[in-house]
Amino acid sequence: MAVTAESLQHTLVEEHEDPREHLMFDPKPRGEMNGMVMDSMLTTSWKFWVVFIALSILVAVFLFGAWGYLIANGLGVAGVNRPSYWGIFLVNTVFWVGISHAGTFVSALLRVFKAEFRRPITRAAELMTAFGLIQAGMCIFMHMGRVWLSYWLIPYPNGRGLWPNFHSPLAWDFLAITTYILASTMYLFLPLIPDLAMARDRSTGWRKVFFRILALGFRGTEGEWTHLRIAMGIFAFAILPVMFSVHTIVSWDFAAAMRPGWSSTIFGPYFVVGALQSGVAAVAMVVIFIRSSMKHMKYFIRPEHLDALGKLMLVISMAWAYFFFNDYMVQWYGGDKFTHYLMHFQESGPLGWMWFALLLCNVVIPWLLLWNRKVRRNPGLLFTIGLIINIGMWFERYIIIPVSLTINRMPFSWRMYRPGIEVALGIGTLAFFILLYMIATRLIPIVPVWEIQEGQMAHSLRKVGKATVKSVSELD
């Protein structure tokens, strides 16, 4: 009886919830919302500049300084060596490609399924895609060592008789990541055009010139909206298979090799879900950071959005656990001697703590906490869980790449990987990502105002019997 009474009480509380708690039922005049977004862009506190300068120094020293040192001294200053040829460079590549997945997932998939909570957070997520892919690309170029010879990858007649083989998994990577970075940048830009036009109309000085150039002369005529709407529809559907293909192809870099721990048919979806796991957690972190650090953002980003992201994180964490266990089970049951050596090494070797930590971060903590509505709606807690998940996912990639490379089918070559300059470069890429993001928040409207107004127009409250229920109209 107690349970029944409790659930009844919960239902009554839900029924009497003030609809204005939801962004879609708390509209403001468009001019006011525009003003709030512009104000948030133009307001820069001293804290912003302190963080900006600190990150700039980190980028200068740890990214460009360390990269310059690497170029000057060669790959010998990095820890990559036999048998772990792919160290933190590749860990970070996979990590950043994973982060980049969330932008497309949150924006495109939720647009396709008309999930309304996406509206204020799509741009923040799309920006993550673009900036995450920049970091991933840089990690690959760092790993090349002699980066000035990277043009050798381009097919052109040359005296050395070197030609790229387009059937190689590394060429697929190149094609997939290039397709994805171009597609996600275009997908970021298209819905941004109306907001750039809004910013143009409300700016002066150099910002006016900047927004004027980027707004391309957009006015909002029927034709312009039609072309934009159709294009965004095509992008939302077409970019999803590209997103899935990118991380699947990244996984094939590993799975196509006959190495213990890597040769697995489940690696494609396992990597995709892993990417979503870290990416959606990163979106939650970014959204919470924007909400707490930028003016007026509490109006646009509300506990309902954090709640929805928290649910998404929980579901994806369950999916990740499913694929992780699938991969583990088949490798364990297979009975291959070297795979068993590797599995023991992962769990009880010097980095065994990392293997258990990844389970704690990716499964135990999210499952224990994210079922709770109060936790999901608490910005500080959700941010912390997002951070923990991302640490766990970085550990997972570390276990998959350098730790798995340690144990191969030639025991005489077994050797622990000890990172060198790549640690500094990893810190540098993280700082560069945050720096780019901070600059972007001051240069472009971080909230798609027109999408929010469109959503508020589509939402209404109606009476069903004695209850007032929320309803959404199809505007397309």
Next chain:
Amino acid sequence: MSEMKTLLALFEDIDPAVAAIDHLRDMGIRDEQINVISGIPLTESMLGRPRQWSNVPRLAAGGSIAGFLIGAFLAFVTPLLYPVSVGGQALIPGPPTIVVLFEMTMLGMLVSTFIGVFLDSTFPSYRPKEYVPEISDGKIAVLFNCPADNEMAFMNAMTNLGAQSIAPAELQKL
């Protein structure tokens, strides 16, 4: 034929704007002489306007075919141009070919969709055009051509239908 004039009527909400469009038709203004400018996408069915033509889907289809052909060149022709023979392996293997074809087809489709928006909307276009900044603040502008000698009748009609302002359209630097 009398001289034509372009007027811009600004409305707060969609309903009076739709009523104004209907009234303009009753006053003899054809659909192609009317344009609606708004800060959010208003569909043809909301405005009661004829369907807008867009080449974007056709360009996307064309782009995907072009991408497929480039992918086919990379997958089928480059191995023949410079054979890289790896012992016991096919020169043109099947499954990797699918990967190359897929990526290039999608790239072609997405790039041409993006370019399609630019072509159909004639972006970038920075020459002065009829516009008022209030549009991006949520107002709906109905822009129409009418006979200059009947301008006052149109202005009065728009005012009576709830237009916040009605004036000859001025070119704004965008």
